[in-house]
Amino acid sequence: MDAKTSAVAAGTLAVVGAAVGYVIARRKAKYESKALKLNSRNNKDNPVAEYIQSHLQPLHPAQEKLIKITDSVPRRRMLSDSLEMQLIHNVLMSMGAKKTIDVGVYTGFSALTVALAIPDDGKVVACDITMDYPKYGVPVWKEAGVDHKIDLRIAPAVESLQKMLDGGEEGTYDFMFIDADKSNYDNYYELGLKLLRPGGLMALDNMLWGGQVMDQSVNDKDTIALRAMNDKIAKDDRVNATHRVPHFGDMMSAKMKYTRRV
Numbered sequence: 001m002d003a004k005t006s007a008v009a010a011g012t013l014a015v016v017g018a019a020v021g022y023v024i025a026r027r028k029a030k031y032e033s034k035a036l037k038l039n040s041r042n043n044k045d046n047p048v049a050e051y052i053q054s055h056l057q058p059l060h061p062a063q064e065k066l067i068k069i070t071d072s073v074p075r076r077r078m079l080s081d082s083l084e085m086q087l088i089h090n091v092l093m094s095m096g097a098k099k100t101i102d103v104g105v106y107t108g109f110s111a112l113t114v115a116l117a118i119p120d121d122g123k124v125v126a127c128d129i130t131m132d133y134p135k136y137g138v139p140v141w142k143e144a145g146v147d148h149k150i151d152l153r154i155a156p157a158v159e160s161l162q163k164m165l166d167g168g169e170e171g172t173y174d175f176m177f178i179d180a181d182k183s184n185y186d187n188y189y190e191l192g193l194k195l196l197r198p199g200g201l202m203a204l205d206n207m208l209w210g211g212q213v214m215d216q217s218v219n220d221k222d223t224i225a226l227r228a229m230n231d232k233i234a235k236d237d238r239v240n241a242t243h244r245v246p247h248f249g250d251m252m253s254a255k256m257k258y259t260r261r262v
């Protein structure tokens with residue numbers, strides 16, 4: 001739920017809700033106004049992102065198509081960053097990843113990217129709580145010839161991940177991308193660490209949250225959850241080789257599950 005919606009949903013608390021919403025909205029704007037200038041989601045107005053993108057291999061036509069389709073889908077800002085996706089694509093190819101998990105599908109860009117990187121008998125367990133957004137991606141997955149690799153599960157992701165563990169899949173996954181509701185990141189992280197094999201990779205999106213995690217005066221529930229995750233992961237000796245990959249104005253954080261001390 002975004003700040004605006006929570007203010008509306010507060011009902012009898014509308015005044016308090018509205019005030020909170022306003023404060024949050026203003027704080028977001030403060031960080032985002034700086035960040036947007038360098039945000040690769042806005043490549044057209046962004047010379048740095050354009051430069052980087054023009055020095056990478058082009059996106060797959062299906063990725064381009066899905067980005068275009070998503071332009072007219074509600075909550076378009078939820079779309080994953082294409083430079084991040086290219087990095088994930090290359091890392092997965094280099095790892096030879098086969099079994100993967102995508103938590104938070106939206107219109108299916110991350111699931112598509114992962115599916116394009118894994119072999120024909122690989123799989124992406126793609127978890128979302130609603131079909132409202134994945135329905136836009138499903139035809140594109142088909143057109144790209146990767147739909148057979150994507151196993152879409154519509155349910156709260158915590159339930160889907162727990163079912164995978166109950167089904168005996170502990171320690172069998174190569175990669176997990178976490179990009180859903182922030183207050184469940186810790187649950188996704190813990191379940192994911194169980195599902196990943198030693199040496200498996202977990203990538204958590206939005207770990208800077210537009211810079212808000214660094215500002216102790218910002219205390220909405222998403223910021224608190226992400227700040228707590230950063231603090232927890234920094235001290236967690238179950239993961240190593242922590243890469244923090246800056247993307248402009250936000251950050252993707254990739255963890256490799258602990259294999260051995262070096």
Ligand SMILES: C[S@@+](CC[C@H](N)C(=O)[O-])C[C@H]1O[C@@H](n2cnc3c(N)ncnc32)[C@H](O)[C@@H]1O
Binds near residue numbers: 107158
């Ligand atoms: C930021 S979007 C994901 C973006 C996507 N990874 C992409 O590549 O564009 C977050 C998604 O998480 C989903 N979501 C929110 N809460 C969830 C939950 N409890 N379980 C599963 N999915 C959830 C939303 O429906 C939304 O589609």
